Amino acid sequence: MARFSVELPEEQAARLQHLATFRATTAEALLAEVALGLVADGMALDAWIAQGEAEADAGETVPFEEVMAELDDIIARTHQG
Numbered sequence: 001m002a003r004f005s006v007e008l009p010e011e012q013a014a015r016l017q018h019l020a021t022f023r024a025t026t027a028e029a030l031l032a033e034v035a036l037g038l039v040a041d042g043m044a045l046d047a048w049i050a051q052g053e054a055e056a057d058a059g060e061t062v063p064f065e066e067v068m069a070e071l072d073d074i075i076a077r078t079h080q081g
Contacts, residue, residue, distance in 0.1 A: 006031065 008016065013027075020027040055061065 004035075 016027045016030065020030045023030065
């Protein structure tokens with residue numbers, strides 16, 4: 001298991017400790033949980049971007065003008081209503 005060190009301003013460290021106490025855990029465990037979530041979110045975002053790039057490379061896109069025209073239609077219908 002890897003170990004990391006984080007420096008926080010005292011005020012933020014106190015808030016982190018307060019939150020950890022409120023959640024009946026430690027500040028270290030809370031930081032580890034947040035870090036793992038951030039890594040998972042980053043990996044999901046990277047996969048989503050790669051999928052979009054692959055779709056664009058395959059020509060599976062909608063031209064900007066079409067998207068804007070559709071949005072204009074939706075807005076117009078909303079205001080009529």
